[in-house]
Amino acid sequence: MSFIEVTDLSKTFVTEVRHKGRFGAVKSLFSPQYKEVEAVKNVNLTIESGESVAYLGPNGAGKSTTIKMLSGILVPTSGEVQVGEFVPYKQRKKNAYQIGAVFGQRSQLLFDLPLIDSFEYLRYMYTIPHGTFKKKLDHFTEILDIHELLKRPVRTLSLGQRMRGEIIAALLHDPEVVFFDEPTIGLDVMAKDRIREFIRQINREENVTVLLTTHDLGDVERICPRLVIIDKGTIVYDGDLALIREKYATQKTISMMLRDEREAEEAARAAQKTQGLIVDADGRKVTVGFDQLKTDSAELMRSLLSESNPVDLSISDEDIEAIIKRIYEEGIKEEVLV
Numbered sequence: 001m002s003f004i005e006v007t008d009l010s011k012t013f014v015t016e017v018r019h020k021g022r023f024g025a026v027k028s029l030f031s032p033q034y035k036e037v038e039a040v041k042n043v044n045l046t047i048e049s050g051e052s053v054a055y056l057g058p059n060g061a062g063k064s065t066t067i068k069m070l071s072g073i074l075v076p077t078s079g080e081v082q083v084g085e086f087v088p089y090k091q092r093k094k095n096a097y098q099i100g101a102v103f104g105q106r107s108q109l110l111f112d113l114p115l116i117d118s119f120e121y122l123r124y125m126y127t128i129p130h131g132t133f134k135k136k137l138d139h140f141t142e143i144l145d146i147h148e149l150l151k152r153p154v155r156t157l158s159l160g161q162r163m164r165g166e167i168i169a170a171l172l173h174d175p176e177v178v179f180f181d182e183p184t185i186g187l188d189v190m191a192k193d194r195i196r197e198f199i200r201q202i203n204r205e206e207n208v209t210v211l212l213t214t215h216d217l218g219d220v221e222r223i224c225p226r227l228v229i230i231d232k233g234t235i236v237y238d239g240d241l242a243l244i245r246e247k248y249a250t251q252k253t254i255s256m257m258l259r260d261e262r263e264a265e266e267a268a269r270a271a272q273k274t275q276g277l278i279v280d281a282d283g284r285k286v287t288v289g290f291d292q293l294k295t296d297s298a299e300l301m302r303s304l305l306s307e308s309n310p311v312d313l314s315i316s317d318e319d320i321e322a323i324i325k326r327i328y329e330e331g332i333k334e335e336v337l338v
């Protein structure tokens with residue numbers, strides 16, 4: 001038995017569709033119309049204790065709905081969900097003790113009160129012994145560097161500061177698993193980095209199981225070796241991040257730095273003669289994108305060097321961000337299907 005077991009899990013939302021037009025509201029009152037949205041469809045997922053899994057997909061794919069079912073906030077339409085020993089929607093309270101949840105778009109902190117009050121409130125809610133509480137809080141305030149913020153009202157904190165508070169709030173009761181739903185949304189690079197490092201640390205060092213939803217693939221590369229991709233409510237990939245890269249990273253980019261803009265323009269023009277290349281010149285820099293399955297990179301290098309005289313040259317793989325975007329747009333290739 002795995003720590004998290006999700007079997008044929010589905011959630012369908014039924015929402016009322018408003019009639020349009022002048023008397024729409026009246027019409028809706030007498031003959032309401034309904035629309036069904038299958039947010040999650042027959043999802044199967046198992047996660048072992050101590051794993052860290054990225055849960056990715058385009059907007060509206062069903063990520064948050066899945067997380068809400070794991071948290072016990074939503075009742076599934078059909079299928080089974082088990083976290084540890086509990087069925088979240090049936091044993092909400094027991095489940096609450098073993099899970100933590102951070103929703104980037106929603107706060108669990110008390111906005112008008114000092115940050116420390118929210119933590120004290122959680123201590124009371126979860127009946128955390130004073131000693132344990134103090135130890136945990138000291139430890140987390142130290143690593144996340146928020147000691148100075150404890151006395152500040154939450155509403156005066158920046159988004160990055162608040163998010164650090166949210167994460168501590170989700171961890172004080174020592175959960176087995178934490179669901180992070182877009183924890184880095186809207187944060188600058190520094191703030192993201194700090195949060196990434198922290199999530200990685202609690203996973204690696206304290207063995208907290210992590211399920212992370214994000215649009216930032218930098219988060220995934222840093223934290224999660226395993227990737228689950230959901231699209232339109234259905235899981236389309238479950239496996240290694242490395243495999244995705246191997247199968248999809250066929251686009252490469254050569255960057256050349258020329259002596260001046262005129263040479264850059266000439267180099268770009270020369271490269272443009274070769275079919276299938278995406279050439280871009282910006283000041284002294286020329287970038288040449290190509291598909292390594294279609295273009296021999298050694299051959300291409302030789303031809304570029306014979307026609308121009310770069311002072312610097314580098315070749316790089318497509319970043320994971322671009323790869324995942326392509327998967328969302330084009331679907332998954334047969335050979336990497338689960």
Ligand SMILES: Nc1ncnc2c1ncn2[C@@H]1O[C@H](COP(=O)(O)OP(=O)(O)O)[C@@H](O)[C@H]1O
Pocket residue numbers: 013014015037038039057058059060061062063064065066
């Ligand atoms: N409470 C709700 N009522 C009706 N439809 C919902 C509700 N929550 C989510 N949905 C719909 O379910 C689908 C999946 O949403 P969600 O799980 O939030 O996606 P994601 O988190 O992947 O962006 C979307 O089409 C969304 O509009």
Ligand SMILES: [Mg+2]
Pocket residue numbers: 063064065181
């Ligand atoms: Mg969401």
